[in-house]
Amino acid sequence: LPPEPTSPPLPVLADVERAAARIAGEAVLTPLLTNPILDRLSGGRVYLKCEMLQRTGSFKFRGAYNALAALDPAVRERGIVAASSGNHAQAVAEAARLFGVAATIVMPADAPSAKRMRTERSGGRVVAYERGSEDREAIAARLVAESGGTMVHPFNDAQVIAGQGTVGLELAAQMAAAGATPDVVLVPCSGGGLSAGVALAVRARFPEAEVYAVEPAGFDDYRRSLAAGTILANPRASGSICDGLLAEAPGAIGFALNRRNLAGALAVADAAALAAVAFAFRELKLVAEPSGAAGLAAILDGALGVAGRTVAVVLSGGNIDAAMMAAALAA
């Protein structure tokens, strides 16, 4: 793998706008919904950006497609490599399929079969590795070296961040069309690519909006990194049901943006994320995964008081299996 850039080229609004033009017609312009029950419960006016309705079931398709679209075609033809067992894997495989190029996804051997199936049905080749004994990064680097392909990082990539920023561009336009001005924007956060793109795009239109990253409790690397002014890692790699929000540490590019643009970071407990999944099922009639419901959880459990405020929440994904949903509905 190439080393992380020390002076990363930071994406700007024009990159997000270019990404929006590239993904148009392939990505879903996801709806921005409101719900009277949620407004009554929270006392705020809450707008939900529904990225579970995005192609492949999460926002990740935007960044993956934009990253592939931005490549020189001769480079892109040599294929794409990604290391992910989750939403990025499905997104890269589907984007590669649309460009007619090969995608090789390095995935732990114990990844849920549904995630593997969804990657493979988009034509992705899955290379399994043993989580305990093998080094994912080394395997991916070897695949890149062998194939001449391009590694697409899930978050530490300017074009990926620009693609995720289209969530914010749409959200801002949809809120403006509804005559609403966001006081607060809540974005689930792992490596920080989505929050970086969304904050960049939303604050270009609404400079007063406070954008918060929402992390799982115990995996608050972003909160601690923002406080320290430097990138700090999580002490653990697993242990939350928010399996999409467990990146080791903030990515350098997103962190450089987020230091400027975020108002802060909030943490939600697993129980709150599960309760938000259940609320989404019962009241919103939307299928959210725990990671994708983290922003909603921050409202419902009172981590952020929103009474009297206008709040936009990114519901970032809906790839949840039946057992996890059953657990949420039984809690």
Next chain:
Amino acid sequence: LPPEPTSPPLPVLADVERAAARIAGEAVLTPLLTNPILDRLSGGRVYLKCEMLQRTGSFKFRGAYNALAALDPAVRERGIVAASSGNHAQAVAEAARLFGVAATIVMPADAPSAKRMRTERSGGRVVAYERGSEDREAIAARLVAESGGTMVHPFNDAQVIAGQGTVGLELAAQMAAAGATPDVVLVPCSGGGLSAGVALAVRARFPEAEVYAVEPAGFDDYRRSLAAGTILANPRASGSICDGLLAEAPGAIGFALNRRNLAGALAVADAAALAAVAFAFRELKLVAEPSGAAGLAAILDGALGVAGRTVAVVLSGGNIDAAMMAAALAA
């Protein structure tokens, strides 16, 4: 209860347009979504009108709100009565709450507690009756006589049908905005209020569109009634998981409209409805109830071939409990 009119006043397009103006700001303008997996599987271009995202979780809010809005305020103040254990109950209670008038809902004593809870939290007063030994219609008639209130029928009511027609008005406008012309429109069907309203509105804009009512297998009163040219009842009152599609027989007003406007009626088996619920969960990330997924089931199980055609499907509701969803995901 008043007798069903023999020469019912049939709603016309202007009634639907008036309903649209009345419900604006209270009802959700629900999104029309597409899904690449569904298009690949079916070979068609499928547009999904997502009424589970409607206030109270189903399209029923539209008709209920319009019926209440159309009443003389002095009449409306005497309160509303409805007989329903399902989506109409929740819709009438919520519409009455918004108008600040009382709603009394006659509901079987064995109705699911979630449905009762959702009716009561909108301020509806629930009058329970014993399904085996008591006459629901007689109880409702007594409540109307005692209170001077107004009975709002779930489907045999011109203003209710006009309200449901706003689904079709929006769908037609959304398809036109997307540059699409529907060849086929699929609408779940019980008493025929939704299909009557949707067919009226859609065919005003797209006269060539074939609109089909979709019923549960074994409860194909609409298909038989259309074939016979007269209203025929179902032989049974229960026995399908599509609990929202078990009206005894077509309503007179809707049937008079549907005889003109429907291309026909299709039937789907319970297993197909359950499979459609699971598909909506896994692929669309939408929570659909079996009744609400009947139109989608007709596509997925091949009841209607849609290869090469442009199809609009009304997903009419999402009020499903955890046990039914678990059954769908385990099937």
